[in-house]
Amino acid sequence: xxxxxxxxxxxxxxxxxxxxxxxxxxxxxxxxxxxxxxxxxxxxxxxxxxxxxxxxxxxxxxxxxxxxxxxxxxxxxxxxxxxxxxxxxxxxxxxxxxxxxxxxxxxxxxxxxxxxxxxxxxxxxxxxxxxxxxxxxxxxxxxxxxxxxxxxxxxxxxxxxxxxxxxxxxxxxxxxxxxxxxxxxxxxxxxxxxxxxxxxxxxxxxxxxxxxxxxxxxxxxxxxxxxxxxxxxxxxxxxxxxxxxxxxxxxxxxxxxxxxxxxxxxxxxxxxxxxxxxxxxxxxxxxxxxxxxxxxxxxxxxxxxxxxxxxxx
Amino acid sequence: xxxxxxxxxxxxxxxxxxxxxxxxxxxxxxxxxxxxxxxxxxxxxxxxxxxxxxxxxxxxxxxxxxxxxxxxxxxxxxxxxxxxxxxxxxxxxxxxxxxxxxxxxxxxxxxxxxxxxxxxxxxxxxxxxxxxxxxxxxxxxxxxxxxxxxxxxxxxxxxxxxxxxxxxxxxxxxxxxxxxxxxxxxxxxxxxxxxxxxxxxxxxxxxxxxxxxxxxxxxxxxxxxxxxxxxxxxxxxxxxxxxxxxxxxxxxxxxxxxxxxxxxxxxxxxxxxxxxxxxxxxxxxxxxxxxxxxxxxxxxxxxxxxxxxxxxxxxxxxxxxxxxxxxxxxxxxxxxxxxxxxxxxxxxxxxxxxxxxxxxxxxxxxxxxxxxxxxxxxxxxxxxxxxxxxxxxxxxxxxxxxxxxxxxxxxxxxxxxxxxxxxxxxxxxxxxxxxxxxxxxxxxxxxxxxxxxxxxxxxxxxxxxxxxxxxxxxxxxxxxxxxxxxxxxxxxxxxxxxxxxxxxxxxxxxxxxxxxxxxxxxxxxxxxxxxxxxxxxxxxxxxxxxxxxxxxxxxxxxxxxxxxxxxxxx
Numbered sequence: 001x002x003x004x005x006x007x008x009x010x011x012x013x014x015x016x017x018x019x020x021x022x023x024x025x026x027x028x029x030x031x032x033x034x035x036x037x038x039x040x041x042x043x044x045x046x047x048x049x050x051x052x053x054x055x056x057x058x059x060x061x062x063x064x065x066x067x068x069x070x071x072x073x074x075x076x077x078x079x080x081x082x083x084x085x086x087x088x089x090x091x092x093x094x095x096x097x098x099x100x101x102x103x104x105x106x107x108x109x110x111x112x113x114x115x116x117x118x119x120x121x122x123x124x125x126x127x128x129x130x131x132x133x134x135x136x137x138x139x140x141x142x143x144x145x146x147x148x149x150x151x152x153x154x155x156x157x158x159x160x161x162x163x164x165x166x167x168x169x170x171x172x173x174x175x176x177x178x179x180x181x182x183x184x185x186x187x188x189x190x191x192x193x194x195x196x197x198x199x200x201x202x203x204x205x206x207x208x209x210x211x212x213x214x215x216x217x218x219x220x221x222x223x224x225x226x227x228x229x230x231x232x233x234x235x236x237x238x239x240x241x242x243x244x245x246x247x248x249x250x251x252x253x254x255x256x257x258x259x260x261x262x263x264x265x266x267x268x269x270x271x272x273x274x275x276x277x278x279x280x281x282x283x284x285x286x287x288x289x290x291x292x293x294x295x296x297x298x299x300x301x302x303x304x305x306x307x308x309x310x311x312x313x
Numbered sequence: 314x315x316x317x318x319x320x321x322x323x324x325x326x327x328x329x330x331x332x333x334x335x336x337x338x339x340x341x342x343x344x345x346x347x348x349x350x351x352x353x354x355x356x357x358x359x360x361x362x363x364x365x366x367x368x369x370x371x372x373x374x375x376x377x378x379x380x381x382x383x384x385x386x387x388x389x390x391x392x393x394x395x396x397x398x399x400x401x402x403x404x405x406x407x408x409x410x411x412x413x414x415x416x417x418x419x420x421x422x423x424x425x426x427x428x429x430x431x432x433x434x435x436x437x438x439x440x441x442x443x444x445x446x447x448x449x450x451x452x453x454x455x456x457x458x459x460x461x462x463x464x465x466x467x468x469x470x471x472x473x474x475x476x477x478x479x480x481x482x483x484x485x486x487x488x489x490x491x492x493x494x495x496x497x498x499x500x501x502x503x504x505x506x507x508x509x510x511x512x513x514x515x516x517x518x519x520x521x522x523x524x525x526x527x528x529x530x531x532x533x534x535x536x537x538x539x540x541x542x543x544x545x546x547x548x549x550x551x552x553x554x555x556x557x558x559x560x561x562x563x564x565x566x567x568x569x570x571x572x573x574x575x576x577x578x579x580x581x582x583x584x585x586x587x588x589x590x591x592x593x594x595x596x597x598x599x600x601x602x603x604x605x606x607x608x609x610x611x612x613x614x615x616x617x618x619x620x621x622x623x624x625x626x627x628x629x630x631x632x633x634x635x636x637x638x639x640x641x642x643x644x645x646x647x648x649x650x651x652x653x654x655x656x657x658x659x660x661x662x663x664x665x666x667x668x669x670x671x672x673x674x675x676x677x678x679x680x681x682x683x684x685x686x687x688x689x690x691x692x693x694x695x696x697x698x699x700x701x702x703x704x705x706x707x708x709x710x711x712x713x714x715x716x717x718x719x720x721x722x723x724x725x726x727x728x729x730x731x732x733x734x735x736x737x738x739x740x741x742x743x744x745x746x747x748x749x750x751x752x753x754x755x756x757x758x759x760x761x762x763x764x765x766x767x768x769x770x771x772x773x774x775x776x777x778x779x780x781x782x783x784x785x786x787x788x789x790x791x792x793x794x795x796x797x798x799x800x801x802x803x804x805x806x807x808x809x810x811x812x813x814x815x816x817x818x819x820x821x822x823x824x825x826x827x828x829x830x831x832x833x834x835x836x837x838x839x840x841x842x843x844x845x846x847x848x849x850x851x852x853x854x855x856x857x858x859x860x861x862x863x864x865x866x867x868x869x870x871x872x873x874x875x876x877x878x879x880x881x882x883x
Binding site for chain 2: 030031032033035036037038039040041042043044045047050051053054082083084085090093094149152153156157160164165166259260261262264265268269272275276277
């Protein structure tokens, strides 16, 4: 397993290269280019040609890709065609708010899910369990943008305990930042929280049915110790996979949540980049997100190593 | 960004706090008591928790009594560089940061702004323009002939890729005659100079020569103009904060009473979601809700007595375009029938919630008296809504209906390939057009495109019809729509008529305004009779503002420009 983790580290550059190439080709397959998007519907054919020349988009694709790789290798992801800002700086500036509300959302949803899921498993078949079983499909099927608007209406307009827009970074103003992060985090995390509750309940149920739990009971160990000392740890192993999937889901869903809460985050940067055919922004953002996801997967593998002794052999 | 903030604070008067002291909401609430009641350029007070609730808003902390206006805008600006953008948000922000050489007064005449006097040569190819003395850019550099020369040179340079470069015409020479005089010579007289380039600050504002040297193509990140406001903070994707330029002293036709603005700061807050813009406006988190107000929300705002609205005719005209080269739409009778079949009033009332006026010509209502000829075009060619006349035109041209109402001629079915962008209101209008065409027996196959790919998809002319919004900044824009030299390209109708080409060329080099307007009147009549395109409505732009804001007015000619200088807050 340790070796596997190491192998992953070695294959990282190859994976990144693949991502860069794929995104590079895909953005160019989409009809309409940055010059057309930048100059607008009134642009003449010669103006578009001139802009393409200035942007270096009239060179052969291979040359363009080669030049791009060269710059990326030096840590330069180019500059946004639309705004003229360096993509690297833009990414960092925009990643901070997104990371903030995704992390808060995950902390919230995982802790709520573990508590509810474990309770439902322990009291399997009770009214509480049945309530969970009924409520989770409802939460899963609730569109997050709708939930976001509903939350704003309820808790920023009618009962104004949270701000309607504006999310300072927690690192700059912890209390205000946290307060403003709650609503977007709930809107984002609700779906996955419901998925996780079901996951935890099923996983915990399985573990509680294991012979060793029965044995532990026979030895007279206390319930609390059995549930939280032994069973929960084992039950969490499959949950970690779900949580790593949640990271991926959250980055995608952030693009929907961010415009509603006016969060200047990565999701909006990406969507705006695509709408404006801002090639360097799309390429750079996706490559850096891919890099982040690869790292997350890597961390998850390491976590397995820690939690599950069977993977160490 | 840090340097921007520092320089902003450096110019502020005595009570300027350290930029590192982030305002805590509780502290911000207490007044810091500067002596002057007008508080010149005092940094903004963070009055509400939401003020502090912005990333990096930690900059200039509480001054007292500063008048801060908050404005909701739907999207961020791209570059605050007049030469390198045509996006609405950027254009109106540019009009606050930069000045044009002249302006147009309410009687339609050129009026001084950065220029004090001007003289076209006898052949009208050379403009010699005297410039105001003692005007400073935001960076402290002096405005002079060199700034103007460098600005135009930059606009013409290939690497600038200026979208509206063509408006300058075929420039032969641009030079500084002396420190306060410059001259511009074009190959032919160029009517777009006095009517557009010299008077439109948001697109042709004058840049600082020193800042051009320093910032080059990145000028739009650190905009330096002579305008009544200067940029103090721009949080990408989130907000743009402008501060009054206390030295602003131009008395112009734009800004009425002249002098520096009356509010201290204006924060433009990007709120992409319409519902949140409405909530923020109704709650009072923002005092101005600028443009793109959905009809149902506008109705709510107009019912509330604490809010006011300002309605401005826009330069945007929504039209149905027809490809005159492609099969069925090459038949003038089909185009004429479509023009009769369009119930423009129904589209305005039912599809766009009344935020427009029926249009019969391409020049928007804002050009009333300047080649704008809607009432005349309603008489002649007079394609006003009539199902009977539409059917008659088709019958006479041999398009016969079968039992199910579908028309055909010599075995060819009367079917249009109709393309539209997959956004609102475009898609809804396209569906209305489809239904109206069906009422007269024209079958319309509607295909929708992702909005950024839409205009590009029209280039090859594979569609019969399309619809979208045309921005007519200036009547000369008709050249890009209807001149044969714009095929392929912006003449998507593929309309090719030598007489029209000639008239458009003539109008472009006719500097005399009444003569020029007369040409556009005739050109419009010819084009509208041939009906390569059918204008449906001229947009109306509505801004909403809180009752506490006074003096919220718009420039009489350019819909982009609320007169921010004149605003006061109660």
